[in-house]
Amino acid sequence: LALKRRGGLTKSKKKKKLKKAPPPAPVARAPRAPLSWSLSPEEHMAAVSNAVASAADGIQTALADGNFFAKESFLDERSVQAMAEEARRLDPTLVPSQSTRYEAGNTIAYDKEGVRSTQILGGNDYDKAPRLTEYVVSLTAALSGVAGQVRPLSPSRQxxxxxxCDAIGASYPKHIDNGGGDDPxxxxxxxxxxxxxxxxxxxxxxxxEDVVTAEVAPAPGTFVCFWSDRxxxxxxAVTRLDEARWALTVWLCTDDDVVEATPDEVLAAHWPHLRDS
Ligand SMILES: O=C(O)CCC(=O)C(=O)O
Ligand SMILES: [Fe+2]
Structure with a gap:
């Protein structure tokens, strides 16, 4: 927005000057336009829908089998780059991300080391991150249609x-995104x-069982999806950091507000101390 305003002001000043006496204009290099400006909302949203449509069979198969779906170069590179650029511009607004641990029967929230986050809200905040906002809306609409055939999903709720992650050692402890209850x-x-x-x-x-089944490297453009409650x-942990690791997670929601609680045998395998407390 600030850049747009500055551009606008420069233009109108030039026009006024030109009317009086045209000075010999030095050849100024045009400022590099943010990538997102060269990609229209329509092009970007279509790229997101098309990415989901191309992956539909793979997504449905993986989700029906209880696996996660992963694909490199899921989305058009121009879209990914425009989103990355917007994300980096939001960097100063990100706040420390919280995690929870269980100690003596209590849930304790703590700041995750080297991980900060924010939410893409859209609405009045649309101009702060247009391509990120459009991705969230378009992905929710398209992916709910595809994954919703396996388990019902709202077409718009997310x-x-x-x-x-911008520090060596940054990590996310083992977890299930949704442990059940009223989290949709x-x-x-x-x-x-x-x-x-x-x-x-x-x-x-x-x-x-406490056994890793698969790993995905967080390469730009790689997409992963899975059931939040399963x-x-x-x-x-990040062991080398030449450029910060940016990720955008969208959680699609049910309409009925009831999500299964984590089964006892899963808790027993991964968090045995939780069952005892
Ligand atoms: O960034 C990732 O790869 C996963 C993050 C995650 O598990 C979460 O935010 O719940
Ligand atoms: Fe997670």
């Missing part, structure tokens, strides 16, 4: 998180936007 999140969809790291890998676990996962 919540989301734009997160950056049913499907987790993650798009990695930018980053150059070692570690920081998304890892899935067997439901009833998949046990974590993020391994």
């Amino acid at each position: 919540t989301n998180k734009l997160a950056v 999140r049913l499907l987790t969809a993650i798009l990695y936007l930018s980053g150059d790291v070692d570690g920081g890998r998304f890892r899935s676990y067997q439901a009833t 998949l046990v996962h974590d993020v391994s």
Whole structure:
């Protein structure tokens, strides 16, 4: 917005000057336009819908089998770059991301080391992140149609998180996104936007054994989705950080507000101390 205003002011000043006496204009290099300006909302939203449509069979198969779906270069590179650029512009507004741990029967919230986040709200905030907002809306509409054939999903209800890991050692402890109850999140969809790291890998676990089943490197453009109330996962510690790791997670929601609680055998395998407390 600030850039637009500045551009606008410069233009009108030039016009006024030109009317009086045209000075010999020095050849100024045009400022590099943000990438998102070269990509229209329509093009971007179509790219998101098309990405989901192209992956529909794979997504449905993986979700029906209780697996996660992952695809590199899921979304058009121009879209990913425009989103990454907007994300980096929001960096100063991100706040420390919280996690919880269980100690002596109590849930304790703590700041995750090296992880900060914010939510893409749209509405009055649309101009702060237009391509990110359009992605969230378009992805929710398209993905709810595809994944909703396996378990019902709202076509528009979502919540989301734009997160950056920008410190060596940053990680996410093992968890299930939704432990059940009145949390309506049913499907987790993650798009990695930018980053150059070692570690920081998304890892899935067997439901009833403390065993890693697969890993995904957070390469820009890679997309992952899974049931929020079923998949046990974590993020391994970042061990090399040449460029911060940016991810946008969208959680698609149910309409009926009831999500299954984590089964006892899953708790027993991964968090035995939780059952005892
Ligand atoms: O960034 C990732 O790879 C996963 C993050 C995650 O598990 C979460 O935010 O719940
Ligand atoms: Fe998660």
